[in-house]
Amino acid sequence: MSEPSKAETAGVRDNSKASTPVALKQFYADMLLIRRFEEKAGQLYGMGLIGGFCHLYIGQEAVVVGMTAAKREGDQVITAYREHGHMLACGMDPKMVMSELTGRASGYSKGKGGSMHMFSAEKHFYGGHGIVGAQVPLGTGLAFANKYRGNDNVSITYFGDGAANQGQVYEAFNMAELWKLPVVYVIENNQYAMGTSVERSSAETHFYKRGSSFNIPGEQVDGMDAVAVHAAGQKAIAWCRAGNGPTILEMKTYRYRGHSMSDPAKYRSRDEVTAVREKRDPIEHLAQNLIAQKLASEDDLKAIDKETRAVVNAAAEYATASPEPDPAELYTDVLV
Amino acid sequence: MSIQILMPALSPTMEEGKLAKWLVKEGDEVHSGDILAEIETDKATMEFEAVDEGRIGKLLVAEGTEGVKVNQPIATLLGGDEKASPARPSPRSPLEGEPSSRSELGGGMAKAGPTPPPKAAKAASTLPQGDGVGELSDPEIPEGTEMVTMTVREALRDAMAEEMRRDDTVFLMGEEVAQYQGAYKVSQGLLEEFGARRVIDTPITEHGFAGLGVGAAFAGLRPIVEFMTWNFAMQAIDQIINSAGKTHYMSGGQMRAAIVFRGPNGPAARVGAQHSQDYSSWYSHVPGIKVIAPYFAADAKGLLKAAIRDPNPVIFLENEIAYGRSFPVPKLDDFVLPIGKARVVKPGRDVTLVAHSICVGLILEAAEKLAVEGIDAEIVDLRTLRPLDTATVIESVKKTNRLVTVEQGWPICSIGSEICSQVVEQAFDYLDAPPIKVTGKDVPMPYAANLEKLAIPHVEDVVAAVKVVCYRS
Ligand SMILES: Cc1ncc(C[n+]2csc(CCOP(=O)(O)OP(=O)(O)O)c2C)c(N)n1
Ligand SMILES: [Mg+2]
Numbered sequence: 001m002s003e004p005s006k007a008e009t010a011g012v013r014d015n016s017k018a019s020t021p022v023a024l025k026q027f028y029a030d031m032l033l034i035r036r037f038e039e040k041a042g043q044l045y046g047m048g049l050i051g052g053f054c055h056l057y058i059g060q061e062a063v064v065v066g067m068t069a070a071k072r073e074g075d076q077v078i079t080a081y082r083e084h085g086h087m088l089a090c091g092m093d094p095k096m097v098m099s100e101l102t103g104r105a106s107g108y109s110k111g112k113g114g115s116m117h118m119f120s121a122e123k124h125f126y127g128g129h130g131i132v133g134a135q136v137p138l139g140t141g142l143a144f145a146n147k148y149r150g151n152d153n154v155s156i157t158y159f160g161d162g163a164a165n166q167g168q169v170y171e172a173f174n175m176a177e178l179w180k181l182p183v184v185y186v187i188e189n190n191q192y193a194m195g196t197s198v199e200r201s202s203a204e205t206h207f208y209k210r211g212s213s214f215n216i217p218g219e220q221v222d223g224m225d226a227v228a229v230h231a232a233g234q235k236a237i238a239w240c241r242a243g244n245g246p247t248i249l250e251m252k253t254y255r256y257r258g259h260s261m262s263d264p265a266k267y268r269s270r271d272e273v274t275a276v277r278e279k280r281d282p283i284e285h286l287a288q289n290l291i292a293q294k295l296a297s298e299d300d301l302k303a304i305d306k307e308t309r310a311v312v313n314a315a316a317e318y319a320t321a322s323p324e325p326d327p328a329e330l331y332t333d334v335l336v
Numbered sequence: 337m338s339i340q341i342l343m344p345a346l347s348p349t350m351e352e353g354k355l356a357k358w359l360v361k362e363g364d365e366v367h368s369g370d371i372l373a374e375i376e377t378d379k380a381t382m383e384f385e386a387v388d389e390g391r392i393g394k395l396l397v398a399e400g401t402e403g404v405k406v407n408q409p410i411a412t413l414l415g416g417d418e419k420a421s422p423a424r425p426s427p428r429s430p431l432e433g434e435p436s437s438r439s440e441l442g443g444g445m446a447k448a449g450p451t452p453p454p455k456a457a458k459a460a461s462t463l464p465q466g467d468g469v470g471e472l473s474d475p476e477i478p479e480g481t482e483m484v485t486m487t488v489r490e491a492l493r494d495a496m497a498e499e500m501r502r503d504d505t506v507f508l509m510g511e512e513v514a515q516y517q518g519a520y521k522v523s524q525g526l527l528e529e530f531g532a533r534r535v536i537d538t539p540i541t542e543h544g545f546a547g548l549g550v551g552a553a554f555a556g557l558r559p560i561v562e563f564m565t566w567n568f569a570m571q572a573i574d575q576i577i578n579s580a581g582k583t584h585y586m587s588g589g590q591m592r593a594a595i596v597f598r599g600p601n602g603p604a605a606r607v608g609a610q611h612s613q614d615y616s617s618w619y620s621h622v623p624g625i626k627v628i629a630p631y632f633a634a635d636a637k638g639l640l641k642a643a644i645r646d647p648n649p650v651i652f653l654e655n656e657i658a659y660g661r662s663f664p665v666p667k668l669d670d671f672v673l674p675i676g677k678a679r680v681v682k683p684g685r686d687v688t689l690v691a692h693s694i695c696v697g698l699i700l701e702a703a704e705k706l707a708v709e710g711i712d713a714e715i716v717d718l719r720t721l722r723p724l725d726t727a728t729v730i731e732s733v734k735k736t737n738r739l740v741t742v743e744q745g746w747p748i749c750s751i752g753s754e755i756c757s758q759v760v761e762q763a764f765d766y767l768d769a770p771p772i773k774v775t776g777k778d779v780p781m782p783y784a785a786n787l788e789k790l791a792i793p794h795v796e797d798v799v800a801a802v803k804v805v806c807y808r809s
Pocket of ligand 1: 082130132159160162190194540542564568571
């Protein structure tokens with residue numbers, strides 16, 4: 001970053017709580033759950049059991065798994081429509097997430113929200129938003145409430161490289177720094193906003209610098225490495241929790257699938273996708289490390305995979321067997 | 337053990353597609369993520385990836401086959417290595433079900449769209465009908481003019497291309513309009529013909545580029561600003577109303593914004609509350625702008641050309657589900673229609689049905705059902721919502737004495753509310769029954785298939801309302 005980072009000068013970015021072996025295995029399991037869940041969602045979409053827009057998180061799993069491990073109970077999470085992974089990482093029930101995808105009464109929003117709009121008050125997950133960029137002021141407002149109440153919770157506000165060009169993001173940045181609000185802005189730079197690459201949409205493509213003119217410190221992180229994300233997340237959250245104001249983490253990541261299920265993805269080459277999948281896959285990468293460091297055996301990992309598939313299949317079965325919402329639900333929840 | 341590979345649904349509105357090309361052959365080993373085939377939908381050619389691992393058994397559908405229904409088996413996959421994927425769902429799991437239940441589920445999704453497309457031939461016969469009343473009228477279509485069948489999508493593209501050819505100040509700007517050819521493929525081919533100076537991909541910054549467009553219009557250019565959908569124009573509504581809509585007035589007529597804001601409006605299929613709503617009455621409320629919402633391809637073309645030439649800001653409301661419908665369009669060098677003129681699509685004696693945009697298709701269908709029961713409905717397509725052609729509606733009501741308005745928007749302060757109010761003011765004595773508004777339900781759009789279906793008006797709702805105003809229920 002061009003400006004000296006305030007976080008660095010303040011010295012809070014120590015690396016003391018590095019990821020433990022147990023945590024690493026959990027990272028693996030958590031990432032795998034997201035991957036298998038999304039694969040299944042893609043399959044159900046193809047069968048017509050999920051409708052509308054369905055944005056898969058495959059490839060980006062390390063970001064949300066690393067960040068979630070760095071937060072604690074009470075910290076809030078908010079993101080856009082590519083949120084299935086965020087919810088699973090928050091500990092939301094795969095059965096209820098999948099049921100929302102199939103539009104059933106047993107879904108998190110009683111079937112009324114769908115793939116893009118799910119929430120869990122219990123898990124402090126604030127959605128699930130369809131309008132690009134809108135969650136950024138909202139997440140800043142969650143941070144405002146923390147400061148107002150005088151608790152030391154932190155808002156983790158995720159948005160994409162495309163969303164980073166919305167004007168309201170900068171209005172939020174200004175207020176966040178001005179009022180020293182505890183919010184970590186996690187920019188998931190997967191290099192494309194629909195069919196538009198970062199280079200074709202952004203005058204400044206180093207998103208961690210986007211806070212510079214508001215004096216918000218930023219850092220670029222390898223978003224394909226859950227351990228690196230976790231370490232950066234811990235530092236950033238500690239910085240916010242200590243009352244220093246907002247911070248930005250730019251996660252360099254990649255989505256393997258099209259923008260949504262209906263995107264033919266002709267704007268990038270098959271080779272580009274294959275290269276990332278083969279060389280930078282967050283799950284493969286961690287699996288190799290676990291085995292190399294003798295923290296897990298091939299059999300351990302196979303067992304995790306088997307267990308994960310069972311969880312996902314059970315979720316899919318539940319989500320397709322559950323009834324649709326009662327017609328009377330059409331009129332409920334409009335007002336409190 | 338073998339699994340059937342089914343024709344996938346690759347978009348919210350896809351019901352069938354063409355199996356363009358097989359990229360595997362019988363006997364090939366495949367892994368999840370391998371590309372099996374290329375499939376063409378009405379919008380795009382998509383690659384179809386394997387989910388399960390195994391060996392391709394039989395290819396059941398030959399490449400090049402058109403009209404392959406979603407969920408139809410297209411190949412078989414012989415069981416993969418059980419060790420490699422221990423928990424792969426068995427082909428008999430309730431998820432994958434029997435073919436019959438599968439197609440039922442698939443059909444359920446397909447049916448989530450508001451109306452099945454009317455047959456092109458039927459629509460064709462209703463198109464070149466007589467005018468209503470008032471001073472404005474559609475141009476004469478010379479005897480023997482060739483009628484070309486095209487989709488609404490193509491008609492809109494042609495309108496923009498023709499106007500860009502005749503006027504260098506016209507340019508198109510928006511998200512994914514250039515390289516991607518439009519998120520809904522409306523701007524197909526425009527980048528190639530007009531280049532990057534005039535077909536411009538923007539960042540996702542609606543408020544910014546809408547304002548930039550208005551500024552460029554102040555400076556004398558004629559921007560066409562595409563919103564990927566009108567839902568996202570809410571980010572920009574201040575620039576549309578406060579800057580584009582009011583500057584001519586506030587400047588005492590010195591400054592104008594000849595700008596078109598266009599894109600798909602109204603409920604789409606299964607995309608939930610933030611992506612599925614109708615802005616017709618929102619914009620129609622505002623003085624200083626014009627609002628157009630056509631249904632037929634010819635109207636889309638003639639009115640978009642008029643909008644681009646109009647010196648005022650024009651809101652042009654399209655409809656995603658109607659984009660793919662085909663209608664005849666007169667083959668003329670310069671087919672421009674008057675803004676502010678409704679059209680009587682089909683004359684009738686017993687009741688006036690009024691709608692705009694996709695609901696015109698709905699009332700045409702309803703009219704056919706009503707005809708069977710001996711009720712002869714007059715069909716009025718508003719085409720423009722502001723200025724609203726109340727004269728044509730009132731003339732019709734004076735003849736039929738009964739009125740039903742139909743729209744997808746919410747009921748409160750709706751287009752129907754305005755029409756009913758005008759009719760009551762101007763033709764109260766002609767009414768034989770209180771008018772009825774058929775509208776979307778007064779709730780945000782739900783996602784669940786069954787609730788979504790309940791939230792938007794259907795042919796049966798129109799038929800039922802007509803029976804009430806005709807005292808036939
Ligand atoms: C205000 C607004 N404009 C446009 C869209 C349509 N849209 C949905 S996602 C998207 C791309 C966003 O890209 P990015 O922020 O990079 O997130 P990613 O999809 O890569 O996760 C666009 C243009 C929208 N939902 N909201
Ligand atoms: Mg992106």
